[in-house]
Amino acid sequence: MIRQFAKSNFxxxxxxxxxxxxxxxxxxxxxxxxxxxxxxxxxxxxxxHIPVMKEAAKRAMTANPDIQITIAGGGTGVxxxxxxxxxxxxxxxxxxxxxxxxxxxxxxxxxxxIDGVGVVVHPQNQVQALTFSQLQDIYAxxxxxxxxxxxxxxxxxxxxxxxxxxxxxxxxxxxxxxxxVSPRANVVVSNGAMKTAVANDPYGIGYVSVGHIDSSVAPxxxxxxxxxxxxVRAGKYKVARGLYSLTAGEPRGLVKAxxxxxxxxSGQQIVIDKGFIPVR
Amino acid sequence: xxxxxxxxxxLFSWCCTLLLTATVGILMLFLLRRGLPAFDAALFFGDxxxxxxxxxxxxxxxxxxxxLFGTLALVLLAIACAVPVGxxxxxxxxxxxxxxxxxxxxxxxxxxxxxxxxxIGLAGFALAIVLHRTFSxxxxxxxxxxxxxxxxxxxxxxxxxxxxxxxxIDPVTRRTALxxxxxxxQNILYVLLPNRLADLTGGVILAVGRCAEDTAVIMLTxxxxxxxxxxxxxxxxxxxxxxxxxISSQYSGPEELQRGFAAALVLLSLCVxxxxxxxxxxxxxxERLLYR
Amino acid sequence: MSIFSRIVERLFSLAAAGSAxxxxxxxxxxxxxxxxxxxxGGFWALIRSPWDPGAGLYGIYPMxxxxxxxxxxxxxxxxPLSLGGAFFITCxxxxxxxxxxxxxxxxxxxxxTVVYSFAALFLLVPFLREHLTGGSGLNILGAALMLAxxxxxxxxxxxxxxxxxxxxxxxxxxTALGGSPGQGLVYIALPLAWPGILNGLLLGLGRAMGxxxxxxxxxxxxxxxxxxxxxxxxxxxxHIALVIAADVSSLEFQSIFACGILLYxxxxxxxxxxxxxxxxxxxxxx
Numbered sequence: 001m002i003r004q005f006a007k008s009n010f011x012x013x014x015x016x017x018x019x020x021x022x023x024x025x026x027x028x029x030x031x032x033x034x035x036x037x038x039x040x041x042x043x044x045x046x047x048x049h050i051p052v053m054k055e056a057a058k059r060a061m062t063a064n065p066d067i068q069i070t071i072a073g074g075g076t077g078v079x080x081x082x083x084x085x086x087x088x089x090x091x092x093x094x095x096x097x098x099x100x101x102x103x104x105x106x107x108x109x110x111x112x113x114i115d116g117v118g119v120v121v122h123p124q125n126q127v128q129a130l131t132f133s134q135l136q137d138i139y140a141x142x143x144x145x146x147x148x149x150x151x152x153x154x155x156x157x158x159x160x161x162x163x164x165x166x167x168x169x170x171x172x173x174x175x176x177x178x179x180x181v182s183p184r185a186n187v188v189v190s191n192g193a194m195k196t197a198v199a200n201d202p203y204g205i206g207y208v209s210v211g212h213i214d215s216s217v218a219p220x221x222x223x224x225x226x227x228x229x230x231x232v233r234a235g236k237y238k239v240a241r242g243l244y245s246l247t248a249g250e251p252r253g254l255v256k257a258x259x260x261x262x263x264x265x266s267g268q269q270i271v272i273d274k275g276f277i278p279v280r
Numbered sequence: 281x282x283x284x285x286x287x288x289x290x291l292f293s294w295c296c297t298l299l300l301t302a303t304v305g306i307l308m309l310f311l312l313r314r315g316l317p318a319f320d321a322a323l324f325f326g327d328x329x330x331x332x333x334x335x336x337x338x339x340x341x342x343x344x345x346x347x348l349f350g351t352l353a354l355v356l357l358a359i360a361c362a363v364p365v366g367x368x369x370x371x372x373x374x375x376x377x378x379x380x381x382x383x384x385x386x387x388x389x390x391x392x393x394x395x396x397x398x399x400i401g402l403a404g405f406a407l408a409i410v411l412h413r414t415f416s417x418x419x420x421x422x423x424x425x426x427x428x429x430x431x432x433x434x435x436x437x438x439x440x441x442x443x444x445x446x447x448x449i450d451p452v453t454r455r456t457a458l459x460x461x462x463x464x465x466q467n468i469l470y471v472l473l474p475n476r477l478a479d480l481t482g483g484v485i486l487a488v489g490r491c492a493e494d495t496a497v498i499m500l501t502x503x504x505x506x507x508x509x510x511x512x513x514x515x516x517x518x519x520x521x522x523x524x525x526x527i528s529s530q531y532s533g534p535e536e537l538q539r540g541f542a543a544a545l546v547l548l549s550l551c552v553x554x555x556x557x558x559x560x561x562x563x564x565x566x567e568r569l570l571y572r
Numbered sequence: 573m574s575i576f577s578r579i580v581e582r583l584f585s586l587a588a589a590g591s592a593x594x595x596x597x598x599x600x601x602x603x604x605x606x607x608x609x610x611x612x613g614g615f616w617a618l619i620r621s622p623w624d625p626g627a628g629l630y631g632i633y634p635m636x637x638x639x640x641x642x643x644x645x646x647x648x649x650x651x652p653l654s655l656g657g658a659f660f661i662t663c664x665x666x667x668x669x670x671x672x673x674x675x676x677x678x679x680x681x682x683x684x685t686v687v688y689s690f691a692a693l694f695l696l697v698p699f700l701r702e703h704l705t706g707g708s709g710l711n712i713l714g715a716a717l718m719l720a721x722x723x724x725x726x727x728x729x730x731x732x733x734x735x736x737x738x739x740x741x742x743x744x745x746x747t748a749l750g751g752s753p754g755q756g757l758v759y760i761a762l763p764l765a766w767p768g769i770l771n772g773l774l775l776g777l778g779r780a781m782g783x784x785x786x787x788x789x790x791x792x793x794x795x796x797x798x799x800x801x802x803x804x805x806x807x808x809x810x811h812i813a814l815v816i817a818a819d820v821s822s823l824e825f826q827s828i829f830a831c832g833i834l835l836y837x838x839x840x841x842x843x844x845x846x847x848x849x850x851x852x853x854x855x856x857x858x
Binding site for chain 2: 574577580581587589602653654656659663665676682685686689690691693758782784812839840843
């Protein structure tokens with residue numbers, strides 16, 4: 001019994017080794033960055049970044065099992081503070097950190113993608129185009145029924161993000177023109193949560209990273225421009241921002257390898273696959 | 281009260297019971313219907329071969345395995361920390377404490393039992409920040425911190441169950457060994473505790489369940505959305521209840537949502553199984569002790 | 573042996589004292605981190621003002637009201653339900669059912685709250701949105717309904733316990749006098765058991781007030797002062813979970829420690845009330 005187990009174990013090991021070699025061949029090059037490293041990186045902050053971070057971490061941890069990468073959300077504010085306090089090694093930000101923040105914590109910025117912030121509604125909603133002033137009225141709580149915009153006679157359910165969100169800050173600054181957000185809005189904690197909230201609420205409206213928009217929600221054109229990857233890339237869609245990873249001081253060792261990987265061809269391919277616009 | 285009032289009261293209690301059981305029943309059936317179809321090896325191990333995953337030789341992505349592993353590690357650690365302290369404090373309360381300190385201690389443990397778990401999590405979180413600043417280094421949110429916070433959370437339950445178990449012992453059993461010349465401590469260790477083994481085990485198992493299900497504490501003390509298998513106690517980790525919460529708000533598609541339902545089912549069955557285990561241990565051990 | 577036993581006995585007392593000290597330590601830690609607030613005299617201002625970070629206001633008044641309204645609504649729904657359930661188990665259920673029902677209720681106390689909220693999020697919330705409350709379906713009513721389901725088993729156990737403590741001789745006397753079980757329950761058992769029932773009620777309130785996951789997932793987390801039970805609201809507990817990692821030195825961050833202190837004080841107060849209740853002279857039957 002034990003022998004049998006040992007045998008099958010050996011076989012698995014061989015298979016694993018083989019598949020390992022194969023995967024190394026397939027992804028040759030960029031993943032070599034992680035060779036020889038041991039240890040852990042913890043990442044927190046911006047939630048728009050999470051799909052890219054997860055994929056990159058998955059590949060790094062598969063290529064080198066001695067590495068452990070943990071990914072938490074929390075929002076841009078959390079990322080900046082936690083990396084500043086050195087509670088994580090990489091803090092993600094969905095907006096450019098302010099001069100004060102950079103100075104206070106000695107932050108180094110790595111912008112590895114461009115992203116937009118798009119307004120989304122439920123796919124069955126007939127209202128799929130708004131003007132900026134209509135949007136501002138909706139979020140200020142002045143327009144309260146879809147009927148007023150040519151939709152069904154139902155109350156508009158507002159969704160917004162918490163205070164730590166970089167997406168919220170970009171949205172409030174560039175789409176609402178620093179206008180108010182009604183305190184009656186439901187608050188969700190991440191881009192992913194925003195998407196599922198709107199996808200589940202036929203009368204909801206929210207805003208989300210363009211990279212997160214898929215068929216479960218419908219993008220809303222603002223002044224005639226749809227929030228799509230192409231429009232963001234061409235500069236037609238103005239509610240855009242960079243996606244940053246921040247370190248406190250110049251990154252070294254494994255952290256540097258991880259950031260380098262994000263800027264490598266395969267890292268940038270992940271950026272494209274997840275619906276963002278690469279910087280290289 | 282006339283016949284009509286009597287009938288009304290009976291009707292009311294029937295309705296309440298039915299309403300309550302029906303509500304819970306519907307919720308559970310809903311979970312089963314949505315979650316059961318997702319049960320297969322891929323649910324736990326993603327596309328990693330199960331054996332390789334279990335031997336920790338290959339990391340698992342898109343599976344429940346890291347979350348289950350995290351929850352298991354968390355529970356074991358927390359219980360290992362809480363049980364000795366809980367038992368000792370319970371014994372002290374039941375056997376040693378004088379009336380006045382006992383009243384005071386009882387008050388403290390009642391307060392402790394009532395503190396919302398999020399407040400305990402907040403305290404753990406604050407402790408991590410203070411430690412981090414003091415030692416400006418590696419101590420932060422991690423598995424160990426979560427386990428200690430959880431241990432603190434279940435401590436009052438353990439103390440209470442130990443105390444109640446010991447206090448329920450009848451005077452004859454309590455005095456026999458003493459009369460034969462045993463010391464007080466010998467009496468406790470060799471007579472009283474074994475006599476109540478069933479209740480003590482039951483209390484511990486229920487504490488395990490409490491550790492496994494709590495979300496608020498770990499949310500503030502170190503659980504993350506994606507971590508793999510932690511290779512040290514000072515690392516962040518995944519856990520089942522947090523996984524369920526995380527999926528509930530940000531699943532990316534129907535498949536991931538179904539995994540969330542399945543995870544909820546796994547956690548539910550885990551807690552039910554633990555409850556049944558405690559239940560049967562209490563009954564079985566009682567029977568055995570009775571006939572010995 | 574005697575040195576050994578002395579050491580062990582010392583350990584027992586240390587464990588008890590240490591656990592009690594930790595209870596205080598938690599409170600002191602919260603107090604220490606909220607200290608800057610007290611120094612500025614901002615604690616009470618914080619409790620009374622609204623949450624509007626844009627305007628520099630980090631008050632937790634809406635969350636306090638949110639917590640209280642959700643917890644009390646849950647109690648309002650859960651209390652009669654639990655009382656009915658307890659009556660059923662002690663008095664009206666067929667005999668063979670009683671023991672199994674009580675075990676079932678015990679089992680229900682162990683159902684994880686995150687499981688309840690997960691199921692409710694995909695079943696109750698859409699139902700409320702389409703058929704009952706409109707809006708997003710994430711509101712006080714939904715959270716209170718789920719909380720009622722959550723705290724009912726705990727309350728039922730306490731109620732059954734209190735009702736069963738009534739000496740059976742009294743109830744037999746009622747039967748002997750030609751009274752019905754219902755009459756025994758209402759005129760004898762209930763008046764005698766009320767301290768135990770109030771006890772269970774207070775503990776249920778504590779549980780409802782202290783729960784995080786249900787309000788976090790079902791109540792919608794809006795920061796406005798709720799005007800009705802159809803409104804979305806944020807509780808103190810959910811507020812801690814939402815703001816937690818945002819910041820470590822700002823007013824925003826200190827406000828969550830104020831939430832923690834409020835919750836701690838509230839539960840301690842409930843425990844004290846339960847204690848005082850225990851001291852209440854038992855009313856003599858008759």
